[in-house]
Amino acid sequence: MTAAACFFAEFFGTFILVLIVLAATDKNNSGPPNGLLPLTLFLALLGLGAALGMQTCQFAIVVTSRFVC
Numbered sequence: 001m002t003a004a005a006c007f008f009a010e011f012f013g014t015f016i017l018v019l020i021v022l023a024a025t026d027k028n029n030s031g032p033p034n035g036l037l038p039l040t041l042f043l044a045l046l047g048l049g050a051a052l053g054m055q056t057c058q059f060a061i062v063v064t065s066r067f068v069c
Helices: 003-025 037-052 062-068
Strands: none
Touching: 003 037
């Protein structure tokens, strides 16, 4: 892949992850049941890794460590 394609794949993955985190933790939204937020975030990361991780030959989750902690 070209550098531009890799950039947009990482940008898109980060954008989707931010949307999922914001939707899952929004108090005005009906979020996941009690105790299932970590599972929700894990499934989101697993899905993004399966969908976009192989395209860039790596799956760097440095950005996500700032959201999960």
